[in-house]
Amino acid sequence: MNGVRNTFLVAQREATERARSRVYLASTALTLVIVAGLIAVMVWTEGGTEHYRVGLAGETPTGLVAAITASATAADSEVTFETFADAGAVTAAVSDKVVQAGVVDGDTLIVRRAGESPLESILAGAVRQVRLLQALAEAGIDPETLAADLEVTITATEPPSSSEDEAVAMAAVVLLFLVITTYGQWVLLGVLDEKSSRVVEQIVSSVSVRALLAGKVIGIGLLGIGQLVLLLAGGLGAGILLDAFTIPSSTLPTAAWSLVWFILGFAFYAVLYAAAASLVSRSEDAQAAAMPVALVSVAAYLGTFGLMASSEPDSMVARLVSLLPPVAPIAYPARIAAGAVPWWELGLGLAVTAAAVVVVVRLAARIYAGALLSQGSRIGLRRAWRAAGELSAR
Template sequence: MSRALTFRAAATLVARREFGQRLRDRSFFISTAVTVGIIAVVALFPRFTDVGEDSFDVGLLGGDQALRSAVQQQADVAGVEVEFGDVADAEQARGAVTDGDLDAYVDGDSVYVERDLDDSLRAVLQNAYSQVQGSAALSEAGIDPEEVTAALNGATLGTVTLDPEAEERNTRGVVAFFGSMVLFGQLMGYSMWVAMGVVEEKSSRVVEVMLAAIPARALLAGKIVGIGLLGLVQLMVIGALGLALAGGLGMVTLTASMLTPVLLSLGWFVLGYAAYSCLSAAAAARISRQEELQNVTTPVTMLTMISYFASFLAFMSPDSPLVGVVSVLPPFSALVMPIRMARGDAAGWEVGLALGSMLLLIVLLVALAARIYEGAVLRMGAKVSWREALTPDRGTSTPAGK
């Protein structure tokens, strides 16, 4: 009637359940929404703080159209925003400046401010004033003001960028940094889910029923793969929404090269998750009650926190030698390397070394976690010591009397 499942078939069944069950869980949608919300706030934040920095309200007394258009033109060149407020006389203008409705007003040959004049506004007004006064003087000398204006306007400096990709690399670095922040959350959250799943099965004794049917390693493998796939899908959703949001708000220009940091984050998530989830599963298999979970997963959490701070360091001071070391050192590399790679800071051999040592660590952790899980998952009651868990063939699912 029934045939024995292969290891792979059993693990696939488990993975499918983990994926499907958690996808239907409300907390999955909440956490996705919260993360996207945080990205939105971070993306919008500079817009709010921008107000008042490079935007000025100016009043021009006397209604001089020439001065007004000159100010406008100079403002465009300097990249600042100038709004003109309507003021009828000096009295009203003075009141507006005192109330803060205007940043400055120009009356004759003076500019009036409440306390001090912003440097960029000073440059704009000064240049505009000189231009107007200059062309007035020239036209008095018999030269056509139109020609003067045309001559002056034509004489702007062009800009030649020596490293045209620098800014884009920088933006990629920023995107990768945000990627690492999200990655940190994902690694913490999903390896914690693995730990909680292991303890849930233990505390409800489902594990006894499960292990009567399939091998412990298939259960572990399925759990890690299923939850990890969900994490990857969520990360893709967050990455796509985050990029779309940042692009829509004009934070980054969406180009194909902006996908690079997102893809890097996804790739490093897979590696980082493999390492951290194995550690979490092994730690959680030692206990039988959810209450003890925090206790045993603290070391894993600490490792993740260290990676998190290292990625800050990598963002703030990319040239620090410490960053170079941490970026190749597993498991910290998972959060640090994507930033360096996105910015193009990491040499090829560094990337290779980071990948190689990470993979090596994963191989070791998988073997270790499988062994500890097998040794500890059926021991109910008090916390199982590492040594007990590693002692083979006690309370495992090996056939009787072999």
């Protein structure tokens, strides 16, 4: 079929010409650097297991070291101990940063600045616990019995959500929005390029408008997927190599679903950008023509971000809003990352969005066909709609 061959040729030209361009290479490199930088910052600030040194002086009650170690482990930290001659030596060690904190006689904490380090609450908790046990023992109460009496049963309706999953969700929202918008803009500029250089009439004299539009969107979309895969692989690879964070279990499904939703979201927005670009002939007018599309995508982005950040990312409102086709491609990967999305809901979202893509492609292709050969600064939507018979007739 000629249409398929021509679509392929158009897509191939888009992909190879652009992939060779300095702008693309530079933007890919820059994005990779940013992703790597973000991971490095994460590694640096979170640093996985925190390591503390604690100075001890005076009389250290039995059980205190064990209690400190236990609550440190619970807080994903490790503590090593060093014994000093007296309170003065510990204080000096803390100010000289030999140790991060000191405990004197099991009841006095020495820290550099109060209330700044998580170590302070680890130590304070351990000290209180040891003294409470002492007090209980002095009062003749068996701590074991008391613990049994105080036991509370907690039943959760949902699996615990971790902050790591939320971070993955946020990353998915940002990444998808960025990639969809960036490549949508490329389609905008690509269509405009053909109009302003006036090469388009030469092309559509031998290629159908549909093949030209499809080829352009597919070619640029493939570049987008390439970059997305590169970024995901680069990000995950760097994370694994640096071994600084354990990859949250939600990452791989989120990454896979992100690709699926990128395809739908890109198709949805790219053809709209193409239609907008076909309405104008000069780059000065292009951003104005694309404004409605850009606004919708930004609204979808902010909306999703809001939903994800809200206390109820699984509320009915959130579930309904994420079904909207402009929102779904950004919202679903985030929801998948943040927690389980029921299969039926995911299927419904995919179906609704795919159906919307079909409708939007038809509408946008009609406007594109109607406006493509028009000259002049700007053609109205209505005129483009009516003129659409011209090119799609072939």
